[in-house]
Amino acid sequence: MKTILIFGCGSIGNHMSFASRKLGYKVYITDINEKAMIRMKNEIFPKRYKKWDNKINLISYNNVFDLNIGFDLIIIGTPPSSHLKIFKICKSKLKFKNILIEKPLTIVENKLLNKNLFKKKKYNIYCGYNHSISKSVNFLLRYISKLSKVKYVQVHWKEGWRGIMGAHFWMKNEFSSYLGNIKEGGGSLHEHSHGLHLLFLILKKFQINLEIEKFKSKILYLKKKSKKYDQFSSFVGNKKNIIFKYETDLISEPAEKNILILSENLRIQLIFNYKKNFDAIIINKNNSQKIRLFKKTRSSEFENELKHIINSKNKVNLKSNLGVDNAISVMKIIKKVIKNAKK
Ligand SMILES: NC(=O)c1ccc[n+]([C@@H]2O[C@H](COP(=O)([O-])OP(=O)(O)OC[C@H]3O[C@@H](n4cnc5c(N)ncnc54)[C@H](O)[C@@H]3O)[C@@H](O)[C@H]2O)c1
Known part of the structure; x- marks a missing residue:
């Protein structure tokens, strides 16, 4: 067992x-x-x-x-x-x-964050970006590898406090825990970093490394006494004629979590929770539309993640989307978004 x-x-x-x-x-x-x-x-x-x-x-x-x-x-x-x-x-x-x-692997200011900590590996190290191994995302990543002339990639990961506090019903509000303090790993960039992880994986398919690319960012903070967090964060950039855009917030009700990719004659959209217990991928091509549904439950998302890890055939599984290197990159991207927004 x-x-x-x-x-x-x-x-x-x-x-x-x-x-x-x-x-x-x-x-x-x-x-x-x-x-x-x-x-x-x-x-x-x-x-x-x-x-x-x-x-x-x-x-x-x-x-x-x-x-x-x-x-x-x-x-x-x-x-x-x-x-x-x-x-x-x-x-x-x-x-x-x-x-x-x-997720997120840590907080941006953590000095422990360097690759040496993760070096000597007799074991596999994963980070909990469970959406990045879901059926719908696997389909999308496979599908876009075949695309040419991609011109736009957009990820939105937006959800207000109502849903999050519903999962933390014993807390008074976001300031009762790390959630309302960017220094402790709260705020939209940290809390919703699933979306950044997805954008990072998608752009990697087009040989764009978001960790090193330039982009412009904007952050709107909410402050309460000594605490503050980013309630809205976004950035936009352009590399290899692909415009990429990311937007996250802790405001949107209902939540809006989706991916949009445009190429010359195709539009592909992944909508998380399109309807109860289903993600959807919508493909528009040559005046026709196809909708593909992917069944899931909250528990099956975690069961899928556990099976992915436990059943991994490799002794040291470096190829998984959940691998720690991708999570380190996400931390570096968060740091860059925050730094750029100050300029
Ligand atoms: N992958 C997902 O979909 C998903 C969903 C929810 C939460 N999370 C992540 O899980 C982490 C925890 O979030 P949460 O919502 O469960 O938080 P939470 O506040 O509900 O629970 C955290 C618990 O950790 C305990 N704790 C704190 N320091 C500890 C320590 N040193 N040793 C042992 N226990 C300690 C606290 O007492 C608390 O009970 C966060 O990083 C969050 O982003 C991921």
Whole structure:
């Protein structure tokens, strides 16, 4: 039986525990805050999935590093500012084959962020950009590899607080956690970095490396006392005659998460959550339109991600979209967007 250890009993910790149990994995989960463990058992999990699952092993943070188990997967599902610190502790104290660090990999200002930290790899390191391995995105990435004369690529990843706070119903508002503080990994660029990861992967297909390309960016911040976050961020650039544009916000209701690509005689759009439990790809070509639907559920998104990692045939899987190198690039892009917006 596959054995998983999860750090963080918050929103993602609950998703991952449920998805892992559905796949029949043995789950251990811990949190630095004892109250968060109790809340998971008594409130979050029963509210989301009807009742607590007794086979989930809640393990106190003080005891977790004494577990003498070779884990198939460790998941770091804690606030972004703690990800790399926990990763370093796991490296020195635990045995594992794969590690999944949630998105974003860290916060822009983290000095630990350099490739050396991820170098010596006896294990695979992934970052939680689960949308980037979904059926709809896989289809899109395959489809666009065949396109010529692409002239426009646009990604929107826009969602207001209502949906996000719904998944954190025990919090008063965004300032109750890292979400409302850019320094702790909150704000639209960090929180919605799924969209940046997708734009990065798409442009890579056209041999454009967003990490090094020039673009103009705009950020609108919201401030409250000592905290602030980017409630709207965007950038636009042009390389190889392809105009690329990214827009993200923490305002849009309903959420708007989509990709648009235009080539000389074709328009292809991926609309996430086109209707309940479906993504859609809409292709317009020669005055005709085709719509292709991709079924999913919230849990299946995480099950898909877990299977992608656990069933990976390579011992060290460098090719996955979820590979840590892509996530490092996303952090560098976030840093550049913030820096450019100051100019
Ligand atoms: N891939 C996705 O779709 C997805 C969805 C939700 C969240 N996330 C990511 O997961 C991470 C956590 O988000 P969340 O919404 O679950 O946050 P959350 O605030 O709901 O939960 C985080 C938990 O981590 C605990 N924690 C903090 N520091 C810790 C430490 N050092 N060791 C152990 N536990 C610690 C906190 O006590 C808290 O219970 C973020 O990076 C977020 O972006 C990803």
